Amino acid sequence: MTKLYDYNPADALKSDEAIELFLADAFETGDSAYIAKAIGVVARSKGMATIARETGLSREQLYRSLSESGNPRLATTIAVLKAVGFQLSGKRAT
Template sequence: MAEKLYDYDPADALKSDEAIEVFLSDAFESGDARYIAKALGVVARAKGMTKIARETGLAREQLYKSLSENGNPTLETTLAVLKAIGFEITGKRHAA
């Protein structure tokens, strides 16, 4: 008997702001811009891409493209999405 495999969407696991905070913190700590963009896309999908598009004033298609693994969102887009999902970027000293 063959095993049945299912696609996994990490957006399905982001049910609380606490889960989103851990997810985004991990992405930002990586320092990898592609990973951060993709993580923001996952969170935007979890919160509802149409809602995020409406709140940011950006087109849904633009958000999907910018917040993909190969996307390169502007700082303006990044800040708008973070605000729409209820988060912000804060600075902290990098431990050497």
């Protein structure tokens, strides 16, 4: 019998390069729910308590906003990205 383990994608995000690729992939989908969830994964990889402290938002609010069913405000998204060392940027769609 094969033993299955829970997979937590946050555990794979050990470097800024990995996070950058992960976020770029999420943004390329254009799916707001997927993007919010991906930002949540990144926040968990850095430590949700740390992100909460740096953004001034509660952990509960972050978990709720950055879930697949969440709908974070733009201010929340920008604050979390800044706290993990990234920013939103625009580029021309091709």
